[in-house]
Amino acid sequence: MIICVVDDDPIFHYVCKVNFSSLCDDLEFLTFLDGKQAYDYFICQSDRGNALPDIVLVDINMPVMNGWELVDHLNNRHLLDNTELYIVSSSVSPEDSFRSLSKKAVTGYVTKPLLKENFTHIYHDAIQKYNV
Template sequence: MNEINLACVVEDDPVHLFLTKQVITLSGMVKQTVVCQNGKDAYDMLVSRISSSESLPDLILLDLNMPIWDGWQFLDEISALSLDQKITIYIVTSSSDEDDLKRAEKYNLRGNYIIKPITIDKLREIIYEMN
């Protein structure tokens, strides 16, 4: 079975966070999950893992609308990091706004755009495609 070692969920809404964590657990395909409440927390987590030579998440499920740093600011900042490991990023949002879809293209993430909630089948499909 395909598995990933570490997934990161960047989500500020407690209901969507709970549902996403349940989907991850029920998929049986993710060994460990880390949760960040906003883009700044996620960025700081990545920088900390890089500086301590810890493994980075294989997958980031990123909400767009969050306080402090939204998903877009996170994407801007992470693109400036030099990463030795490939991280697959999926935008998981309630926004079906065409402007957001177009903006996702800037980061080559238009195909990696999921309208909430993420399902077990969709998560499994993502992980199969990663491996």
């Protein structure tokens, strides 16, 4: 399983890696500090015919390219068709939650800090949906 975290907080990367590693023995874990880095990776992988992540967690507020821009760019290129994408944010604004769920490519909106149950739910949903 390939899991990608796009967030400008390296501590959040670590928390995600620890939690997903406890759920999956065969884990490829990717991290990016901004949306542009992640977008470039997705484009390169797609152009080469390589597998794209099964699960992507995207923060909203990041430098260079924010989460909304990343989701829109990836969705426009149909690079999220077989991906469970979650917006993860410390924002409890109803507008952010509504905006994320109005985007076709977004599976869900989760507020930080993520709990163990959040990781378990995200992981199991991906397994059931795509038989990863």
